[in-house]
Amino acid sequence: MGPRLAVVAGEASGDLLGAAVVRALRAAYPDLVVEGVGGPRLAAEGLASIFPLERLAVNGLVEPLGRLPELLARRRSLARRFTTDPPDLFLGIDAPDFNLGLAARLRNNGVPTAQLVSPSVWAWRPHRVRGIARAVDRVFCLLPFEPGFYTEHGVTAEFVGHPLAEELAAPPTRAAARKELGLSAAAPVLALLPGSRAGEVARLLPDFLATVALLRERLPGLEVVLPAASPERAAQLTPRLDGSGVQLVRGSxxxxxxxxxxxLVASGTATLEAALLGRPMVVAYRMHPLSYRILRRMLRVSHVALPNL
Known part of the structure; x- marks a missing residue:
């Protein structure tokens, strides 16, 4: 058996990052064995899934409380599994509140650990860096200024960039993309991306659809396309889009x-995709009111959209 990588990705953006990591590692280690939690992209790279990524896809401060017993039970289960049969490396991808606790337990039992995607310690809750230092051997950062922050606190960190920069190096032309999606070559087109998590879609979609209705009063020929981030999101979106005139696409x-x-996009990785494609965007987000009040007091930055950081 080849080297074993245990990976936990908590959402669609982590699935994208994890797939890029596995592809690169497999070029050097063709017999690499990968197990853990991920989505369709990691599965396509050979991930042996322990449970669906959807079970971890929750964010915010208040929002996870309703699922806390399940999340803690799943983390304990993974800790037992990877302690009993240790991988050569545990890689947590984003989802820091879940992954860092798991990484700390594994590291205490001698498993090498790393975190891909730095928690936003430079933006809020900077004291978390002490827990990160205890949990992981190395942090792989997507933003170029992040390693300096960690170095100041004695944490080994490395800037690795984002695979989207390579993936979107040669994007389709607007005309080619419209032809593939069956959209008008001449009409104005708006893309809606209300998030990859069920809670995000539930909170943002009503406002996004209301925005579409207002825009259509001014632009009667407006065509609107909404890509579903996963089969689960497609199932969630289909009944909600009935009669809206929004075209749901499953895929890219x-x-x-x-x-x-x-x-019109939810704050997250999709904002980086839009920036790399050169598309003007309006970034929105909505969370539980209590989460918003707490975060507003704790934030140390004035921008939240990834391209503005």
Missing amino acids: AHLAMAAADSV
């Missing part, structure tokens, strides 16, 4: 944004 968000003149 890149294609939908490439086809669009502009993008």
Whole structure:
């Protein structure tokens, strides 16, 4: 058996990052064995899934409380599994509140650990860096200024960039993307991306659809396309889009944004995709009111959209 990588990705963006990591590692280690938690992209790279990524896809401060017993039980189960049969490396991808606790337990039992995607310690709750130092051997950072922050606190960190920069190096033209999606070559097109998590979609979609209705009063020929981030999101979205005139597509968000003149998008990785594609965007987010009040007091930065950081 080849080297074993245990990986836990908590959402669609982590699935994208994890797939890029596995592809690169497999070029050096063809017999690499990968197990853990991920989505369809990691599965396509050979991940042996322990449970669906959807079970971890929750964020915010208040929002996870309703699922806390399940999340803690799943983390304990993974800790037992990887302690009993240790991998050569545990890689947590984003989802820091879940992954760092798991990494700390594994590291205490001699498992090498790393975190891909730095928690936003420079933006809020900077004291978390002490826990990160205890939990992981190395942090792989997506933003170039992050390693300096960690170095100041004695944590080994490395800037690795984002695989989207390579993946979108040669995007489809607007005309080609519209042809593939069956959109008009001449009409104005708006792409809607209300998030990859069920809670995000539930909170943002009503406002996004209300925005579409207002825009259509001014632009009667407006065409709107919404890429579903996963089969689960497609099932959630289908009944909610009935009669809206919004075209639901299952597959590449890149294609939908490439086809669009502009993008209305939930804050997250999709904002980086829109920026790399050169599409103007309006970034929105909605969370539990209590989470918002707490975060507003704790934030140390004035911007939240990834391209603005």
